[in-house]
Amino acid sequence: MKLLVPRAMALPMALATLCIGVAPAAAVAPAGQDEAWRNANERVAKIGGWRTYARDSLPNDTSPCAIAGPTTGETLTGAAAMTAAVAPRPWPPLSWQQAEGSSRRVAVDGDLVATASKARAAWLAAVHAEASLQLAARHYDAVDAAADLATRLHAVGNLPLAEAVHEQKARAEAAIGCLDAVHERQHARWALARHIKLDPVAAASLRLPENLPALPTALLAAPRQSELLARSNQASPGAPLALRLAELESTYRHRWAVAQRHEKEIRPLVEKLREESVLRYNGMLIGPDELLKVAREALDAERAALAALAAFWQADIALQSALMGHPESGD
Amino acid sequence: MNSRRQFLQLGAAAALGGAATAATAVSRSALAALPEPVIQTSPLTQVPLVPNNGRPYNPVVTLNGWTLPWRMKDGVKEFHLIAEPVVRELAPGTRANLWGYNGSSPGPTIEVVEGDKVRIFVTNKLPEHTAVHWHGQRLPNGMDGVGGLTQPQIPAGKTFVYEFTARRPGTFMYHPHADEMVQIAMGMFGFWVTHPKQKHPLIAEVDRDFCFILNAFDIEPGSATPKVMTMLEFNLWCWNSRMFPAIDSFNVRQGDRVRIRIGNLTMTNHPIHLHGHEFEITGTDGGPTPKSARWPEITTDIAVGQMRQIEFIADELGDWAIHCHKSHHTMNAMGHKLPTLIGVDHTGLAAKIRKVVPDYMVMGERGMADMQEMEMPLPENTVPMMTDTGPMGPLEMGGMFSVLKVRKEQKPGDYSDPGWFKHPPGTVARQVGAGETAMTPATRDPGTPTSPAGPVELTVRKPGGNAGHSSHH
Numbered sequence: 001m002k003l004l005v006p007r008a009m010a011l012p013m014a015l016a017t018l019c020i021g022v023a024p025a026a027a028v029a030p031a032g033q034d035e036a037w038r039n040a041n042e043r044v045a046k047i048g049g050w051r052t053y054a055r056d057s058l059p060n061d062t063s064p065c066a067i068a069g070p071t072t073g074e075t076l077t078g079a080a081a082m083t084a085a086v087a088p089r090p091w092p093p094l095s096w097q098q099a100e101g102s103s104r105r106v107a108v109d110g111d112l113v114a115t116a117s118k119a120r121a122a123w124l125a126a127v128h129a130e131a132s133l134q135l136a137a138r139h140y141d142a143v144d145a146a147a148d149l150a151t152r153l154h155a156v157g158n159l160p161l162a163e164a165v166h167e168q169k170a171r172a173e174a175a176i177g178c179l180d181a182v183h184e185r186q187h188a189r190w191a192l193a194r195h196i197k198l199d200p201v202a203a204a205s206l207r208l209p210e211n212l213p214a215l216p217t218a219l220l221a222a223p224r225q226s227e228l229l230a231r232s233n234q235a236s237p238g239a240p241l242a243l244r245l246a247e248l249e250s251t252y253r254h255r256w257a258v259a260q261r262h263e264k265e266i267r268p269l270v271e272k273l274r275e276e277s278v279l280r281y282n283g284m285l286i287g288p289d290e291l292l293k294v295a296r297e298a299l300d301a302e303r304a305a306l307a308a309l310a311a312f313w314q315a316d317i318a319l320q321s322a323l324m325g326h327p328e329s330g331d
Numbered sequence: 332m333n334s335r336r337q338f339l340q341l342g343a344a345a346a347l348g349g350a351a352t353a354a355t356a357v358s359r360s361a362l363a364a365l366p367e368p369v370i371q372t373s374p375l376t377q378v379p380l381v382p383n384n385g386r387p388y389n390p391v392v393t394l395n396g397w398t399l400p401w402r403m404k405d406g407v408k409e410f411h412l413i414a415e416p417v418v419r420e421l422a423p424g425t426r427a428n429l430w431g432y433n434g435s436s437p438g439p440t441i442e443v444v445e446g447d448k449v450r451i452f453v454t455n456k457l458p459e460h461t462a463v464h465w466h467g468q469r470l471p472n473g474m475d476g477v478g479g480l481t482q483p484q485i486p487a488g489k490t491f492v493y494e495f496t497a498r499r500p501g502t503f504m505y506h507p508h509a510d511e512m513v514q515i516a517m518g519m520f521g522f523w524v525t526h527p528k529q530k531h532p533l534i535a536e537v538d539r540d541f542c543f544i545l546n547a548f549d550i551e552p553g554s555a556t557p558k559v560m561t562m563l564e565f566n567l568w569c570w571n572s573r574m575f576p577a578i579d580s581f582n583v584r585q586g587d588r589v590r591i592r593i594g595n596l597t598m599t600n601h602p603i604h605l606h607g608h609e610f611e612i613t614g615t616d617g618g619p620t621p622k623s624a625r626w627p628e629i630t631t632d633i634a635v636g637q638m639r640q641i642e643f644i645a646d647e648l649g650d651w652a653i654h655c656h657k658s659h660h661t662m663n664a665m666g667h668k669l670p671t672l673i674g675v676d677h678t679g680l681a682a683k684i685r686k687v688v689p690d691y692m693v694m695g696e697r698g699m700a701d702m703q704e705m706e707m708p709l710p711e712n713t714v715p716m717m718t719d720t721g722p723m724g725p726l727e728m729g730g731m732f733s734v735l736k737v738r739k740e741q742k743p744g745d746y747s748d749p750g751w752f753k754h755p756p757g758t759v760a761r762q763v764g765a766g767e768t769a770m771t772p773a774t775r776d777p778g779t780p781t782s783p784a785g786p787v788e789l790t791v792r793k794p795g796g797n798a799g800h801s802s803h804h
């Protein structure tokens with residue numbers, strides 16, 4: 001076969017044909033690639049680099065984690081939730097001392113203990129859901145930035161499609177995480193509203209703290225075992241509650257220790273890792289993709305810390321409830 | 332100078348960069364069985380050690396290093412090497428935990444004359460045994476320094492003695508041949524030069540005689556000790572355990588005959604390239620090369636374990652780069668798994684990433700040169716990938732890079748840095764000024780023939796088909 005080709009293309013075509021039998025047309029760049037590549041370079045040159053990007057602003061994208069929450073009004077505390085649940089009685093015991101004082105009343109009005117404890121647990125779950133949603137939103141932001149980066153890298157030809165799609169899939173999964181977190185939050189708020197007897201309108205404008213109460217700096221001084229036994233007998237004469245109390249107290253102590261390690265040890269270590277990743281990025285030892293990966297890992301650690309803190313407060317409710325004679329109501 | 336022993340100042344030794352080396356306190360140690368060891372911890376190039384006994388010779392200059400003084404005893408040159416842990420400044424901002432000799436990595440250069448009887452005491456202050464191999468020397472087999480093969484290992488805390496005659500003139504190295512992988516990775520090696528005892532037809536007398544060893548470390552940014560198990564993925568590329576911008580320049584006088592002796596103790600080859608001059612390989616580790624085997628070059632590849640002597644007349648004034656031509660070897664610590672960011676518009680993305688990582692700054696979308704300008708904080712004990720500023724702006728270099736400075740005024744024997752070159756007017760590349768006519772850029776249309784001759788006929792052949800015949804499908 002004889003072909004007429006321009007002189008300038010003779011060599012590449014001959015090589016392609018001789019070596020791998022590629023049709024001559026394949027030696028020519030796809031239409032537009034040449035222009036696109038030159039435009040991409042011209043565009044970043046025109047933008048002017050890091051000084052310009054230091055003033056960059058966020059696009060108007062809406063995160064699937066975004067919610068229109070109440071922004072005004074008083075924030076409902078855990079104590080207020082319990083008070084509301086058993087209104088008009090002054091409740092709850094907030095310390096062991098108060099608990100001991102109150103426990104004498106418990107024998108008389110056990111239902112109140114159960115109601116208040118359940119309200120406090122519902123409040124706790126709702127605040128936990130609130131904080132979880134915030135974490136899901138931050139996770140989405142990190143994954144979204146990584147997917148955006150990967151998509152742009154692929155668009156100029158710097159990353160294979162499969163890798164860009166991998167990041168896009170991670171963003172789609174994070175979006176599902178957002179939907180779940182938004183729903184969990186709503187669900188927890190309705191449950192709380194039921195416990196504190198709010199109508200739907202009031203429930204919608206319910207305002208909760210953004211975070212769980214901080215971990216107590218020290219464990220509360222628990223009554224001695226014998227006192228627990230005496231109290232349990234007093235609450236439910238003849239019932240073997242001492243074991244249950246010991247079990248709940250052990251859980252309470254364990255969860256405090258775990259939450260405390262998250263707070264005092266893991267949090268600063270994760271923070272250090274985050275700082276180091278920025279230094280490593282500055283030195284071009286890792287790229288922005290890796291930087292965002294470290295940020296995601298830091299969020300995983302925050303999620304674990306939040307779960308540990310919530311678990312502690314659940315144990316706290318269970319134990320306090322049990323001390324007032326209702327070992328199951330706070331669980 | 333930072334020394335741990337008593338010194339006698341070398342007579343003519345004017346300090347380079349404020350540092351001076353010194354000879355051992357011979358008077359005090361003459362009575363002792365072992366020569367007093369000389370310790371030097373400065374990483375700066377020390378003035379050449381002019382011999383004050385034995386046959387005279389023209390001493391070498393060890394780049395960012397020094398020459399070990401000896402004691403002459405009954406006609407034998409006695410040296411004392413101490414194998415020991417050292418801390419070496421690879422460049423300001425990076426100090427490495429290494430093993431070396433006599434306070435430094437590399438160890439001191441040993442200089443002798445062809446026919447010299449040499450006695451070298453080696454004291455082992457390492458935590459493990461060692462042995463010293465005299466790379467390239469003709470010597471009795473039992474002096475070759477291969478632990479376990481030609482000698483028992485030198486146990487920690489013990490001193491061994493090597494004795495041989497420096498039989499052939501040339502360029503050599505010494506390095507451990509005991510746990511060799513670890514001990515070389517930790518920085519143990521040194522240069523050895525045997526000068527000819529008389530005029531040699533293949534060994535020219537030169538005005539400047541430099542020597543250095545190519546070596547590499549794998550030290551993770553943020554740490555200080557080499558990873559000794561690394562096989563190929565080293566990240567710090569050094570000349571005599573220094574990297575740019577901390578490698579001293581080669582400062583010579585215009586018209587000087589210059590010899591540079593280079594040995595390679597890294598685990599890969601290095602094409603060493605000199606700007607502005609042509610050189611010849613006048614010697615290898617096997618000895619001087621016959622004149623018929625010399626040809627002009629500007630780059631010579633030095634393989635692992637090899638040594639090369641390059642020689643040239645430094646007749647072009649200026650600041651001439653000399654460097655390894657593997658472009659990653661003229662970089663300091665860097666990552667290798669980063670995506671290429673060139674051409675990626677970060678508008679809207681920069682803010683998104685900053686929302687997640689507040690200290691993030693965009694870098695790399697126009698190439699990597701921004702990195703030097705931005706000067707951001709790095710992990711501890713880390714020199715930036717590219718660094719230093721020359722007289723014309725950012726240099727953006729690292730690793731195996733230095734400068735040959737050729738000057739009219741550089742006096743013989745003066746190795747001090749003359750500063751940056753002052754270019755004659757009109758001899759520096761410059762921006763085209765307003766009003767000057769620039770050439771019209773060529774049109775870019777790959778589909779249009781650039782040759783006025785127009786299309787040519789191309790005969791397409793089948794692979795494996797008969798050459799010279801066109802195939803018809």
Ligand SMILES: [Cu+2]
Nearest residue numbers: 601655657660
């Ligand atoms: Cu190299």
